[in-house]
Amino acid sequence: MITNKPENLWSKDYILILFATLGINFCNYFFYATLPIYAQKLTGTVAYAGLMTTIYTLGAFAIRPFSGFLSDKIGRTKLLILGAALCTIACGLYNFAEVFIVLALLRVLQGIGFGMHSTLGSALAVDIIPSARRAEAISYIAVFSTIAVALAPGIALSIIGDGAAANFRLLFTLAAVVALMSMIFDCFISCENKNKNDTQDLSHGEDPMKSKLPKTLLGFEYAVFLPALVTVLLYVALSSVTSFIFLFAMDRSLGNIGLFFTFNAAGTFLSRLFLGRVADKRGANIIIIPGIISLALCFALLPLVNAPLYLLAIAFPFGLAQGAVGPLINTMMFNRCSAQRRGTASAAFFASIDIGYGLGSVIFGVIAAAYNYYLVYWGAMICCLIALVIFCLGIAPGTKPINY
Structure with missing residues (x-):
């Protein structure tokens, strides 16, 4: 008998994953703006401040494939708890980091914990x-x-205030408590890898433990490589905003562009809140293809901006497109892979984001220094168009709704 009643999404374990993810992400964004300031105060120079983000990203990137592979073998919950525990330890020990090398090692430790948790939470x-x-x-x-x-950077900057040591200690303690709460949420997750007994993604009703799994390259199924390439290209493009939009605004005398991020976040929030449901019913293609086209148009228009109002007009649709495309490509990578290798599929997606941001910051930094911001944002547009071609020719034809 066919029923149109939607299957229940809001299980106890799913809600616990959501709140654990929220806490770890708060710890992540608490420190993007504040730890470079702390490093500068600790060392007396800005030379080491930028390293705080670099070594954190490298720590997260390095652990993702290993945590994904390992979770497919031994289960995800224990590793999820370990990731939250590493974040808790790192945040707590920041209070005792009185030399830069200790601060750097703890930052790497937090990056490893965040990389594990963000990779395995989705899987x-x-x-x-x-x-x-x-x-x-x-x-x-x-x-x-x-x-x-949206919230964590502002909260963190409000806490540190004038940068007094006591204010930083309060921030470190708060972050440790938040990470600890996430670890407690993880401990109450009662499921384990359901895919070990789940046949919903296998055809012809084979036993999932006996069915032949697809071939892999470097541990990743071939099906993830095209979506991963699209993800890399899109986040190379997006890095031009995260890394250079402030400098672009200064170059154009656009003043304080804080509202750009507010409008952008509003668009991102709304698209993620509603468009996932549309994709489940109608397929991801009708969201991803217009989303990539919208991103390309926004990047094409950015160099033409000469007034704050025009920048704000771009911010909201840019956020809508950015917010929709990322999660849906993530979902698509899960859909294209075996149930037994969801950990590696998740690792491939998040590692692609890390690679995209890392490459983009370097490439566009060179372009901005040697030429101008026109070429930076038109280069980002070209990355989006290449991603669109790859998606339309290599991925979209074989994509349909899961409940098709």
């Missing part, structure tokens, strides 16, 4: 949610990340 969620609501569920996880992006 574990996919193990337990109904396949017909997968895009919606992944989008809600991204919504909680957006909340952290």
Whole structure:
């Protein structure tokens, strides 16, 4: 008998994953702006301040493949708890980091913990949610990340105030408590890798432990490489905003552009809140293709901006497109891979983001220094167009809704 009643998404374990993810993301964004300031005060120079983000990103990037592979073998929950525990330890020990090398090592430790938790949280969620609501569920996880992006930096900067040591200690303690709460949430997750006994993603009803798994390259199934390439190209493009939009605004005398990020975050939040459900019913293609086109148009228009109002006009649609595309490509990578290798699929997605941001910051930094911001943002547009071609020719033809 066919029923149109939607399968339940809001299980206890899924809700715990959402709040644990929220806490770890708060710890992540607490320190993006504040730890460079702390490093500068600790060393007396700005030379080491930039390293705080670099070594953190490298720590997260390095652990993602290993945590993904390992979780597919031994289970995700224990590693999820370990990731939160590492973040808790690092945040607590920041209070005792009185020399730069100790601060740097703790930053790497936090990066490793964040990399594990962010990679495995999504994979574990996919193990337990109904396949017909997968895009919606992944989008809600991204919504909680957006909340952290919007609130955590402002909270952290308000706490440190004038930069007194006592203020930083308060921030470190708060972050440790938040990470500890996330670890406690993780401890109450009662499911384990449901994919070990789940046949919903296997055809012809084979036993999932006996069915032949697809071939891999470097441990990743071939099906993830095209979506991963699209992800790298898109986040190379997006790095031009995260790394250079302030400098671009200064170059154009646009003044304080804080509202750009407010409008952008609003668009991101709304798209992630609603479009995942549409993708589950109609397929991801009708969201991703217009989303990439919209990103390309926004990048094409950015160099023409000569007034703050025009920049704000771009911010909201830019956020809508950015917020929709990322979670849906993440979902698509899960859909294209075997249930037994969801950990590596998640690792591939998040590692692609790290690679994209890392490459983009370097490439566009060279272009900005040698030429101008016109070429930076038109270069970002070209990255989006290449990603669009790859997606339309190599991925879209074989994509349909899970509940098709």
